[in-house]
Amino acid sequence: xxxxxxxxxxxxxxxxxxxxxxxxxxxxxxxxxxxxxxxxxxxxxxxxxxxxxxxxxxxxxxxxxxxxxxxxxxxxxxxxxxxxxxxxxxxxxxxxxxxxxxxxxxxxxxx
Amino acid sequence: xxxxxxxxxxxxxxxxxxxxxxxxxxxxxxxxxxxxxxxxxxxxxxxxxxxxxxxxxxxxxxxxxxxxxxxxxxxxxxxxxxxxxxxxxxxxxxxxxxxxxxxxxxxxxxxxx
Numbered sequence: 721x722x723x724x725x726x727x728x729x730x731x732x733x734x735x736x737x738x739x740x741x742x743x744x745x746x747x748x749x750x751x752x753x754x755x756x757x758x759x760x761x762x763x764x765x766x767x768x769x770x771x772x773x774x775x776x777x778x779x780x781x782x783x784x785x786x787x788x789x790x791x792x793x794x795x796x797x798x799x800x801x802x803x804x805x806x807x808x809x810x811x812x813x814x815x816x817x818x819x820x821x822x823x824x825x826x827x828x829x830x831x
Numbered sequence: 832x833x834x835x836x837x838x839x840x841x842x843x844x845x846x847x848x849x850x851x852x853x854x855x856x857x858x859x860x861x862x863x864x865x866x867x868x869x870x871x872x873x874x875x876x877x878x879x880x881x882x883x884x885x886x887x888x889x890x891x892x893x894x895x896x897x898x899x900x901x902x903x904x905x906x907x908x909x910x911x912x913x914x915x916x917x918x919x920x921x922x923x924x925x926x927x928x929x930x931x932x933x934x935x936x937x938x939x940x941x942x943x944x
Binding site: 809 | 875934936
């Protein structure tokens with residue numbers, strides 16, 4: 721079992737603020753790290769998949785980095801908008817092709 | 832439209848009454864998976880399947896069964912449901928050989944009384 725931790729558990733920011741949150745994991749023995757966005761009453765949707773140390777991915781105002789040596793990934797949102805309000809999930813795909821999810825960071829962007 | 836479907840979306844049942852939650856995908860994905868979501872806990876993998884007739888236990892398989900007779904379908908079976916299986920269930924599929932980006936179904940809210 722891979723223990724994936726996310727922090728903070730929840731976050732409230734003002735519209736226009738930039739923010740970031742963390743996914744921590746104990747080992748670099750995995751295939752990939754995934755970020756998902758989960759809006760209330762919907763299904764999780766894939767944001768990024770990262771595999772290599774130093775990987776950086778970007779989609780619009782959202783970006784992510786991966787540091788496998790120190791065991792963390794950051795998700796950044798630049799200029800938060802109310803539509804960014806969601807829970808952001810981090811998951812590790814282990815060598816057995818099993819997925820291990822963190823508990824998520826709930827982001828609320830206040831207009 | 833590429834999608835993962837689950838049925839039923841909502842179910843209230845009683846302890847011990849066998850039930851099946853269906854999952855179907857139309858994307859020809861090899862990998863399919865079942866998760867449960869409980870308050871304060873992350874998505875926990877119940878079972879997953881790499882392809883037809885190949886299934887593996889995830890973190891929380893107790894009390895569940897699955898089968899993968901066809902590539903598109905991956906039903907979740909609760910032979911004798913108990914109240915601790917009250918949860919939100921998600922099915923997901925992904926193509927193998929690439930990034931393993933998962934596509935989630937809409938979820939099934941199960942209540943066992």
